[in-house]
Amino acid sequence: MATEPTIRLEGVADDALVDRVHDALDELLRRVPDVGDEDAMLFRLAVSEVATNVAEHALAREPVHVTVELEADADALSAVxxxxxxxxxxDLGSVSMPGSDAESGRGLAIALATLDELVHETERGNVWRLRRLRRD
Structure with a gap:
């Protein structure tokens, strides 16, 4: 029986969640071994940048709860x-790479450059949808 190529995580937005997302990405790519190296590397980079931004910018009086869904199918790698x-x-349309002397601000620009789709929705909290089409 094939293993389902979907992983779901839940937790508080903190550095530990970022580590769990990295581990979950490793597991997803083990479950779907035919993902090309470039697709895997660039998707991992984008997911890592968004996970880090979520954790770093989770400024609230109460802890911020996060759900992460990672998925791979024959056509694409996705994260929500x-x-x-x-x-x-x-405004994702105005995101650009900062100058070489900037100490931060590259995360979303990197994600946009490595993904085929990055959507941010704000009806209730934040929803980030990432998608990279498989090329290999």
């Missing part, structure tokens, strides 16, 4: 982050 933080007011 859903959190309970205040909606982030971000």
């Amino acid at each position: 982050f859903t959190d309970t933080a205040e909606p982030a007011l971000i």
Whole structure:
């Protein structure tokens, strides 16, 4: 019986969650061994950047709860982050890579450059939808 190529995590937005997301990505890519190296590397980079941003910007009086769903199918690698933080007011259309002397601000620009789709929704908290089409 084939293992389902979907992994779901839940927890508080903190550094430990970022580590769990990295571990879950490793597990997902073990379950779907035919993902090409470039697709795996670039998807991992984008997911890591978004996970780190969610953890770093989870500024609230109460802990921010996050659900992460990672999925791989024949066509794409996908991730969905859903959190309970205040909606982030971000215009993805205006995101660009900062100058070489900047110490931060590259995360979303890197994610946009490595993904085929990055969507941010703010109806209740934040929902980040990441998708990279498989090329290999």
